[in-house]
Amino acid sequence: MTKTAAIIGGGVIGGGWAARFALNGWNARVFDPDPEAARKIGEVMANARRSLPGLTDVALPAEGAITFHDSIHEAVEGAAWIQESVPERLDIKHKTFGAIQQACDPQAVIGSSTSGFKPSELQRGMARPAQIMVVHPFNPVYLLPLVELVPGNGIDGPVVDRAKEILTSLGMYPLHLKKEIDAHVADRFLEAVWREALWLVKDGIATTEEIDNAIRYGFGIRWAQMGLFETYRVAGGEAGMKHFMAQFGPCLQWPWTKLTDVPEFTEELVDLIADQSDAQSGAHSIRALERIRDNNLVTMMRGLKAQDWGAGALLNAQEAQMRAGTALGARAEDLPADAPVLTARRTVPLDWTDYNGHMTEARYLQAFADATDRFMEIIGCDAEYIASGGSYFTAETHIRHLDEVHAGAVIEVRTQVIAGAGKKMHLFHEMVEGGRLLATGEHFLLHVSLETRKPCAPAPEIEAALLRFAEGHAALGRPEGLGRAIGAPR
Incomplete structure (x- = not known):
């Protein structure tokens, strides 16, 4: 199946589901007879677009399309996931599920956002009852990870496993209840x-x-x-x-x-x-309150992310999954030595900007420091190696701020090795957004024994991996800005 989700009902919860799917690379087809649905979901999407990508330090997939359709049949045809978010009336939900099952793929997940009805009540009289389950989120759906997953009568099976897999890939935590109860748990x-x-x-x-x-x-x-x-x-x-x-x-x-x-x-x-x-x-307007709420949630969850705790641990797990199979998860032997190394690709989060509306000086340094850490990991100076007693310490740094960087920008850092013989590692980072050069960071590091806290030679395999890049990058020429110092005006 293609990554297509159908959203039936485009209110606050339905709009949040559309944003969660679209920002994770799914196409979202919306059915809602409200003539204002497109405007309302567009406003929710604008808020989601400025907040959700900042939760992860790896850029989310390319955004999926949100389209609006005139019938349930048109919206659900071929969709792998169908989310019902219509008003909390059982007769309306039964009518909606009936229309969905007439047109949808029999293998699709049909989730209900209901906050109160049990799955057995939702499934009553349906053609394929086991296909329908409670998938109850919390507002804002595009930020909060919890979703209560309640299949009918505690039944498990392939459709439940697939639902859990999809929800997890969206950065959510499916709380799988084995026994149904009115209003679920939360x-x-x-x-x-x-x-x-x-x-x-x-x-x-x-x-x-x-x-x-x-x-x-x-x-x-x-x-x-x-x-x-x-x-x-x-x-x-x-x-x-x-x-x-x-x-x-x-x-x-x-x-x-x-x-x-x-x-x-x-x-x-x-x-x-x-x-x-x-x-x-x-x-405050409702939209202003939503932005205040989103800012607070992003800040809290990013704080938890740094501690690898609670909702932050979920974000770290999602990032690891997003890195897998990409250049951001590769080792030295998997990368060409004759081109700059991609060491970061991330979205600038809300809390990285200052009173001028652009990225703070400290966050430029953090972005380059994270890129250095990633390069160290690539050549084998990873957590295991550091635990054995060796690491690189930064001795000197020079950053040039060339252009503004705003919240929501997807930035990349590409790294060129200037020197890597012996104890030395000399790196030159370029930060770009698309084709625009934003900043450069020049970093000189020394390999150090963590026991003596003094410079020493790295392990042979570390030096060999570093030299491979240094020799390959020598053909790239001297990057503009290398060796620059701050000059006082004459």
């Missing part, structure tokens, strides 16, 4: 917090802003990287989870919450919450 937590929050507002204990602050400045950011049980395990100290349960378990008998009692959803309560929410957030 929304049941959200429902509990939502009910308690309604009571706190209704009883005048806290405003909407105060409740949001309690979450985002406290347990929310903690849960974001460790979840519930692991957080509480840490809270138990050295004695662990049993100590935590013994210490705090009795609290369950105290009347702290009103989770078993629901406030009456009166117009007065709705108005109270709406007014407070307006006061809290009304200064």
